[in-house]
Amino acid sequence: xxxxxxxxxxxxxxxxxxxxxxxxxxxxxxxxxxxxxxxxxxxxxxxxxxxxxxxxxxxxxxxxxxxxxxxxxxxxxxxxxxxxxxxxxxxxxxxxxxxxxxxxxxxxxxxxxxxxxxxxxxxxxxxxxxxxxxxxxxxxxxxxxxxxxxxxxxxxxxxxxxxxxxxxxxxxxxxxxxxxxxxxxxxxxxxxxxxxxxxxxxxxxxxxxxxxxxxxxxxxxxxxxxxxxxxxxxxxxxxxxxxxxxxxxxxxxxxxxxxxxxxxxxxxxxxxxxxxxxxxxxxxxxxxxxxxxxxxxxxxxxxxxxxxxxxxxxxxxxxxxxxxxxxxxxxxxxxxxxxxxxxxxxxxxxxxxxxxxxxxxxxxxxxxxxxxxxxxxxxxxxxxxxxxxxxxxxxxxxxxxxxxxx
Numbered sequence: 001x002x003x004x005x006x007x008x009x010x011x012x013x014x015x016x017x018x019x020x021x022x023x024x025x026x027x028x029x030x031x032x033x034x035x036x037x038x039x040x041x042x043x044x045x046x047x048x049x050x051x052x053x054x055x056x057x058x059x060x061x062x063x064x065x066x067x068x069x070x071x072x073x074x075x076x077x078x079x080x081x082x083x084x085x086x087x088x089x090x091x092x093x094x095x096x097x098x099x100x101x102x103x104x105x106x107x108x109x110x111x112x113x114x115x116x117x118x119x120x121x122x123x124x125x126x127x128x129x130x131x132x133x134x135x136x137x138x139x140x141x142x143x144x145x146x147x148x149x150x151x152x153x154x155x156x157x158x159x160x161x162x163x164x165x166x167x168x169x170x171x172x173x174x175x176x177x178x179x180x181x182x183x184x185x186x187x188x189x190x191x192x193x194x195x196x197x198x199x200x201x202x203x204x205x206x207x208x209x210x211x212x213x214x215x216x217x218x219x220x221x222x223x224x225x226x227x228x229x230x231x232x233x234x235x236x237x238x239x240x241x242x243x244x245x246x247x248x249x250x251x252x253x254x255x256x257x258x259x260x261x262x263x264x265x266x267x268x269x270x271x272x273x274x275x276x277x278x279x280x281x282x283x284x285x286x287x288x289x290x291x292x293x294x295x296x297x298x299x300x301x302x303x304x305x306x307x308x309x310x311x312x313x314x315x316x317x318x319x320x321x322x323x324x325x326x327x328x329x330x331x332x333x334x335x336x337x338x339x340x341x342x343x344x345x346x347x348x349x350x351x352x353x354x355x356x357x358x359x360x361x362x363x364x365x366x367x368x369x370x371x372x373x374x375x376x377x378x379x380x381x382x383x384x385x386x387x388x389x390x391x392x393x394x395x396x397x398x399x400x401x402x403x404x405x406x
Contacts, residue, residue, distance in 0.1 A: 006055050010282070013050070016042055017281040032141050035281050036377045039288020052289050056282060061247070063283030064137045066275050068248040069232045071140040072255015073268045075158060076150050083152065087159030090322035094160060094340050095132040095167045097318025101310045102128030109303040110364065122175065126359040129171045130368055131311050133347040135376070136161035137248065139339045141280065142380040148387050153332045156323065157339035158252075164340070165246050166192060172350055175359065188244060195243035199235065199250070203257040206231055214263055224263050225270045231258075291373050296366060304367040311371050312378060315341045335386045342379040343372045 020034030020041075042050040050056075106124035139157055143149040170192070174185060214224060232254040239250030258264060296304070320337030328336065351368045354360045360368075 013285045014281055017285050033380050035284035036288050039285035043289035045291040045293055050289050056286050060283040060286035063279030065236050065251040066279050067137045068251040069255040070271045072252040073259050083156045083159050086156055086326035088163055089326050090160040090319050091163035093322035094319040098131040098314035099128040101314040102131035105310045126175050126354050130347050130350050132168050133343050134161050134164045134340045135342050138342040138376050138379050142383045146387055153335040156336050191243045195245045199253050207257055221266050225267050228267050291369050304370050308371050308374050311375050312341055338382045338386050342376045347372050
């Protein structure tokens, strides 16, 4: 018999994320922090009212796809081209530094052997690889809320996150090939290159078709929203299933392809409505719902705390250093570093794949989830701080003074 519990789950998520979002806004924090806290409070970590179901996982995945698609739609292609070289350097440092820091940290704490008999060195390297992951979706939502998405630092973050994802796939492939002889690293790298070739060719063809269609049939623009979403979903599906690249990369590229069309603002506004109303709250709440601290002991708790600190510091140092080498100002370098801190669903996917191959023991999965949740909650708060300026604060003070006098 069909269960309708999912309707209550959705209602509870929407109500709690919006309620806590308004509370966090009162404290001058982005509303996305409230959505993350809602999942944490209602999930197994605290009240145990909500649990992760296949339905919530699928809607959350659709939510992050739409979020990255709209990020692509709102990206300035010319500005992104300017930050191309810088994005690559930032991504490389953003992978190497967390990998090194994560490996050193895990070497001190991880003394657990797995059933598959994988060496401690490989396990520790794998924990470092988990820390290399970046989930830019949280940053995108926060920067959109702050009106800073299309800045020099914002575009560098977007570009670096895409390259970071590719480098993460390469690193994951290398480590899994050491543990699983069936993985062919040359084949995987070839598929990644093929995806970008395919995406460029398919994007050029679709763009020409779309422009031709818009020019001939511009009466009802709703049809353009539908075909845009179809293109986004197909490219996301093909990226994941055919080429082994993250679906959010396909979604972001689909948005980039359509970002220079005449009806981009109309399409963006339609997607922002469904994202705000349903998809984004479920995605952000689902991260908090995944936290379960029932198996924590004193050693694991200490490992978790240290790993959280390392996860935050290593990304800020690595990406910030990369940005500084590319002649970004100190403030912009800090903004880029903070923007890459969030690990999100990418780290969880990497962790689950590694756990299946015996590269990470089950006891270490809890600390990884905590790292994901805390970095995801901390990132919007830190972004709010690093993107605010003294000038903005003075202007706000002057405005408030005028309002009081009037």
